[in-house]
Amino acid sequence: MNEFDLLRKIRERVARPDDRVLVAAGDDAAVVRPAGSVSVTSVDIFVEGVHFRLVTTSLSDLGHKCLAASLSDIAAMGATGGEAYLAVGLPDHLGERETLELAEGAAALAAEHGVTICGGDLTRADELFVAVTVVGYAEAADRLVTRGGARAGDLVGVTGALGGSGAGLILLERKPPGIDIQAGERLLDRHLRPRPLLEAGRALAAAGVSAMLDVSDGVASDLERLCEQSGVGVEVQLDALPVDEGVAEVAAAAGVDPLELAAGAGEDYELLFTAPPAARDAVERAGRDSGSPVTWIGRVSDGGEPVPRLLDETGRSRELAGWDHLRRGREPKEPPGRASR
Amino acid sequence: MNEFDLLRKIRERVARPDDRVLVAAGDDAAVVRPAGSVSVTSVDIFVEGVHFRLVTTSLSDLGHKCLAASLSDIAAMGATGGEAYLAVGLPDHLGERETLELAEGAAALAAEHGVTICGGDLTRADELFVAVTVVGYAEAADRLVTRGGARAGDLVGVTGALGGSGAGLILLERKPPGIDIQAGERLLDRHLRPRPLLEAGRALAAAGVSAMLDVSDGVASDLERLCEQSGVGVEVQLDALPVDEGVAEVAAAAGVDPLELAAGAGEDYELLFTAPPAARDAVERAGRDSGSPVTWIGRVSDGGEPVPRLLDETGRSRELAGWDHLRRGREPKEPPGRASR
Numbered sequence: 009m010n011e012f013d014l015l016r017k018i019r020e021r022v023a024r025p026d027d028r029v030l031v032a033a034g035d036d037a038a039v040v041r042p043a044g045s046v047s048v049t050s051v052d053i054f055v056e057g058v059h060f061r062l063v064t065t066s067l068s069d070l071g072h073k074c075l076a077a078s079l080s081d082i083a084a085m086g087a088t089g090g091e092a093y094l095a096v097g098l099p100d101h102l103g104e105r106e107t108l109e110l111a112e113g114a115a116a117l118a119a120e121h122g123v124t125i126c127g128g129d130l131t132r133a134d135e136l137f138v139a140v141t142v143v144g145y146a147e148a149a150d151r152l153v154t155r156g157g158a159r160a161g162d163l164v165g166v167t168g169a170l171g172g173s174g175a176g177l178i179l180l181e182r183k184p185p186g187i188d189i190q191a192g193e194r195l196l197d198r199h200l201r202p203r204p205l206l207e208a209g210r211a212l213a214a215a216g217v218s219a220m221l222d223v224s225d226g227v228a229s230d231l232e233r234l235c236e237q238s239g240v241g242v243e244v245q246l247d248a249l250p251v252d253e254g255v256a257e258v259a260a261a262a263g264v265d266p267l268e269l270a271a272g273a274g275e276d277y278e279l280l281f282t283a284p285p286a287a288r289d290a291v292e293r294a295g296r297d298s299g300s301p302v303t304w305i306g307r308v309s310d311g312g313e314p315v316p317r318l319l320d321e322t323g324r325s326r327e328l329a330g331w332d333h334l335r336r337g338r339e340p341k342e343p344p345g346r347a348s349r
Numbered sequence: 350m351n352e353f354d355l356l357r358k359i360r361e362r363v364a365r366p367d368d369r370v371l372v373a374a375g376d377d378a379a380v381v382r383p384a385g386s387v388s389v390t391s392v393d394i395f396v397e398g399v400h401f402r403l404v405t406t407s408l409s410d411l412g413h414k415c416l417a418a419s420l421s422d423i424a425a426m427g428a429t430g431g432e433a434y435l436a437v438g439l440p441d442h443l444g445e446r447e448t449l450e451l452a453e454g455a456a457a458l459a460a461e462h463g464v465t466i467c468g469g470d471l472t473r474a475d476e477l478f479v480a481v482t483v484v485g486y487a488e489a490a491d492r493l494v495t496r497g498g499a500r501a502g503d504l505v506g507v508t509g510a511l512g513g514s515g516a517g518l519i520l521l522e523r524k525p526p527g528i529d530i531q532a533g534e535r536l537l538d539r540h541l542r543p544r545p546l547l548e549a550g551r552a553l554a555a556a557g558v559s560a561m562l563d564v565s566d567g568v569a570s571d572l573e574r575l576c577e578q579s580g581v582g583v584e585v586q587l588d589a590l591p592v593d594e595g596v597a598e599v600a601a602a603a604g605v606d607p608l609e610l611a612a613g614a615g616e617d618y619e620l621l622f623t624a625p626p627a628a629r630d631a632v633e634r635a636g637r638d639s640g641s642p643v644t645w646i647g648r649v650s651d652g653g654e655p656v657p658r659l660l661d662e663t664g665r666s667r668e669l670a671g672w673d674h675l676r677r678g679r680e681p682k683e684p685p686g687r688a689s690r
Contacts, residue, residue, distance in 0.1 A: 012574075030387065034578065035495045036422040036562050037391035037485070042383045046371065049467075050378035051434040051482055055474045081377040093392040095480050126390075129480075133396045139436050139470075139480035141392055144378070154376045221377050233353075237375065 011130055014104055021108060022115040022125040029091065032126040040126065043090055044145030048152065050081035056099075056136040064180040067106045069200045070138070071113030077224065078140040079121060079204035080277040084222040086153045086213025087144035089123040089206055094140055097133030110138070121206055151213060158219040158238035158282035162308040165217075165291065167208055167279045167300035170227060171266060172198035172252030174273025175259065184261035191254035198252065202277040209279055211294035212302075216287035226274035227305075228328040231316035234280070242282075242316045244306035246271065246326060271318060272328040282308055352471055355445055362449060363456040363466040370432065373467040381467065384431055385486030389493065391422035397440075397477040405521040408447045410541045411479070412454030418565065419481040420462060420545035421618040425563040427494045427554025428485035430464040430547055435481055438474030451479070462547055492554060499560040499579035499623040503649040506558075506632065508549055508620045508641035511568060512607060513539035513593030515614025516600065525602035532595035539593065543618040550620055552635035553643075557628035567615035568646075569669040572657035575621065583623075583657045585647035587612065587667060612659060613669040623649055 019033045026032075031039035054074045056062060065073070075092055082089050094114055098107060107130070118125050123142070146152050176199025178184065179192050205222075212220060219238050223230055227249065231242055251270045259266035279300070283291045288304075295302035309317075317325045360374045367373075372380035395415045397403060406414070416433055423430055435455055439448060448471070459466050464483070487493050517540025519525065520533050546563075553561060560579050564571055568590065572583055592611045600607035620641070624632045629645075636643035650658075658666045 030490050031493075031495055035497070036425040037389045037428070037483075039426070039490060039493055039495075040388050040390065041386065041490070042388055045382065047381050047383055047388065048378045049381065049432070049434065049482075049484070051436045051468055051470050051480070053436045053438060053470045053472050053480060055438055055472055057475070058473050084377040085380070087378070091390070093390065093482065095392045095394045097394060097396055097478060127392055129392050129394045131394050131396055132399050133478060134398070134476045135474065137438060137474065137478065139392070139394060141390075141434065141482040142378075143390070149371050149380060149382070152372075152380055154372055154380075156376070 014107060015130055017108060018111045021112055026124045029124050029126050032124070033128065038091065038126040040091055042145055043088065044147050046146050046149045046152070048082055048085045048087040048144040048146065049141065050078055051139065051141045052078045054138045062136065065200055067109035068113035071110040072117045072201050074138045074140050075114040075117050076202045076204045077277065078142040079123065079206060080222040080224065082142055082144035083204050083206045083209030084220050084279055085144065086151060086209050086220065087146045088210065089121045090143045090145050092118055092123050092125045092140060092142045093127045094125060094138065095129040097131055097137040099134060099136055100132070102136060121204065153213045153217055153220040155219050155221050155234050155237035158234060158240050158308050159284070160240060160308055160310040162218050162282040162284055163288060163304050164242050164244060164282050164306040164308065165302045165304050166223070166227065166250065167205060167295055167302055169250040169252035170223065170276050170278060171255040171270035171273060173202065173275040174269035175252065175255045176200065177273070178258055178262045178264070182262055184258065186261055187258060191257065195254050195258065199275065202275065204277060205279055205300055208295060208298040208300035211298040212279060212281060212291060215290040215294035217281040217283045217291060220279055220281035223276045223278045223280050224274055226272040226328070227280060228271045228316065228318060229274065230280055235314045235316055239314050241309035241312040241314055242306055243309055244316060244318050246318050247321045248303065248305045250303040268328060355448060356471055358449060359452045362453055367465045370465050370467050373465070374469065379432065379467040381432055383486055384429065385488050387487050387490045387493070389423055389426045389428040389485040389487065390482065391419055392480065392482045393419045395479045403477065406541055408450035409454035412451040413458045413542050415479045415481050416455040416458050417543045417545045418618065419483040420464065420547060421563040421565065423483055423485035424545050424547045424550030425561050425620055426485065427492060427550050427561065428487045429551065430462045431484045431486050433459055433464050433466045433481060433483045434468045435466060435479065436470040438472055438478040440475060440477055443477060462545065494554045494558055494561040496560050496562050496575050496578035499575060499581050499649050500625070501581060501649055501651040503559050503623040503625055504629060504645050505583050505585060505623050505647040505649065506643045506645050507564070507568065507591065508546060508636055508643055510591040510593035511564065511617050511619060512596040512611035512614060514543065514616040515610035516593065516596045517541065518614070519599055519603045519605070523603055525599065527602055528599060532598065536595050536599065540616065543616065545618060546620055546641055549636065549639040549641035552639040553620060553622060553632060556631040556635035558622040558624045558632060561620055561622040564617045564619045564621050565615055567613040567669070568621060569612045569657065569659060570615065571621055576655045576657055580655050582650035582653040582655055583647055584650055585657060585659050587659050588662045589644065589646045591644040609669060
């Protein structure tokens with residue numbers, strides 16, 4: 009396998025015509041005409057044994073998921089997807105076929121969202137890793153939503169349903185008996201082929217959400233980031249969390265609390281946000297119209313520590329651990345099945 | 350070590366005020382106002398044991414070098430540096446101190462070139478790797494230079510001097526006796542702390558070079574890329590190559606052909622380009638004025654295969670292997686010392 013030949017084959021597979029991309033892969037750098045007055049850029053790395061395991065994912069799904077997780081960051085800013093760059097470290101046991109599968113998995117998702125893969129890098133490595141850079145655009149900076157805009161009295165909302173990805177991971181790893189095959193397939197898909205909510209992100213931004221991020225590490229942990237950046241506390245009702253279909257069954261079969269999956273497992277790539285009460289109706293409409301219905305789960309506190317409080321039905325605060333990629337599954341409080349995330 | 354705490358400490362160290370960077374690290378994505386009508390983006394990965402070895406580089410030098418090699422791609426387009434994003438896979442034996450050293454090494458170089466590090470990622474990995482994304486800008490697309498513009502009759506030129514990095518690597522790896530300490534220090538610096546030639550790249554582009562790339566894999570291999578992209582052949586006189594000071598001594602002490610180092614070792618990060626004869630004087634002036642004097646080393650052929658021919662003083666064609674990151678030092682024709690590049 010030759011680096012330059014393989015890079016050329018990848019280019020052939022991911023190339024899409026695009027008026028804005030003046031020079032795509034194959035030169036020192038890609039040349040692009042920005043599709044807005046501000047650009048939005050995110051970089052994510054995915055490492056075998058930390059973020060995924062090759063025994064439970066196909067290379068094509070892996071390419072899809074790495075790009076989806078990265079585009080989810082663009083969605084969480086309320087931006088439009090633009091370009092992506094894929095850099096891959098390849099262990100010896102993976103050859104040309106697997107590398108092209110990975111590229112094609114990412115390219116198919118990119119095409120769905122009007123995103124052009126226009127560069128990257130390839131090298132040998134001891135373990136498989138994928139570094140994804142995604143660039144999005146907005147017409148103006150004030151169209152974007154950061155994590156820092158939540159204010160006292162704002163409502164806390166989330167799109168779609170939670171815990172599906174975590175339940176899918178349990179199905180992959182532990183294969184608990186008695187789970188309906190169709191329900192199981194859907195949960196596996198939630199885990200292996202998440203959807204970046206680019207349309208919902210833009211719609212929510214336009215509807216006036218005050219702060220937003222995507223659910224990657226789990227609502228419990230992601231809310232910590234929002235509180236920290238906004239300098240506010242939030243109170244969330246755990247029994248208000250929209251738990252994904254089939255999660256309760258998988259949790260029961262595996263002997264796990266479904267709330268751990270909904271609030272702690274992460275990788276649902278739903279959008280978590282705050283909105284002033286006046287924007288409530290517009291936000292609900294934006295969610296419905298973009299296919300990502302909104303559930304209100306709590307409220308930004310008036311004063312207090314800038315941390316989230318997760319309240320159970322009796323009003324007691326509960327701890328639900330998130331996932332820290334530097335600890336790699338060695339934490340005692342680690343959620344079930346996360347060693348292979 | 351906690352991922353979020355460490356990311357915060359890195360942000361504190363790399364942060365620079367910048368009017369264009371509206372949201373830097375700490376949110377889902379960085380928000381930037383592009384500094385030109387076209388953006389130029391390059392992604393590079395650097396893996397321990399393939400691109401570097403921790404026993405022969407400090408973490409600070411590694412941060413410098415990874416960013417320098419990436420910015421060199423921006424220089425080779427004739428663009429101005431804008432932002433950089435650093436994603437790092439950390440093995441267990443490296444902790445907070447080493448990670449901050451790496452970030453500071455990159456941040457110091459970024460500051461020298463007016464580049465803002467405004468994002469990245471951090472995760473555990475079995476081996477150390479660094480993924481660098483760099484973004485540059487130009488006022489218009491026609492100010493940029495690709496690898497595809499070389500035409501029959503153009504002159505082939507290169508900035509500065511070659512082989513210094515390869516000689517530095519030999520000094521690091523083999524410690525041949527009898528090398529003058531000061532000369533040795535300079536060669537080590539060429540290898541460990543290369544300079545991205547952003548000013549020279551812009552000056553050469555403005556002076557009318559027709560194709561350009563940076564010397565990363567070695568002139569022999571890099572010329573193959575240029576020929577392929579431009580669809581032309583080139584003839585280069587090996588005895589015209591500007592061999593860096595001290596390279597001959599190191600090559601002699603190590604029993605290596607200095608031309609192998611000058612043409613095959615790579616990582617000099619000089620600029621290799623073609624220019625129409627009419628631009629000759631302007632190009633020479635641009636090189637001189639930007640501190641990177643130009644040497645003419647050959648000519649673009651009129652017809653023939655789109656490959657480079659490296660001619661020795663008798664006019665015979667010579668083969669000098671480049672470096673392929675997928676083969677990782679297993680090639681029989683591998684240049685000396687490159688197993689640890």
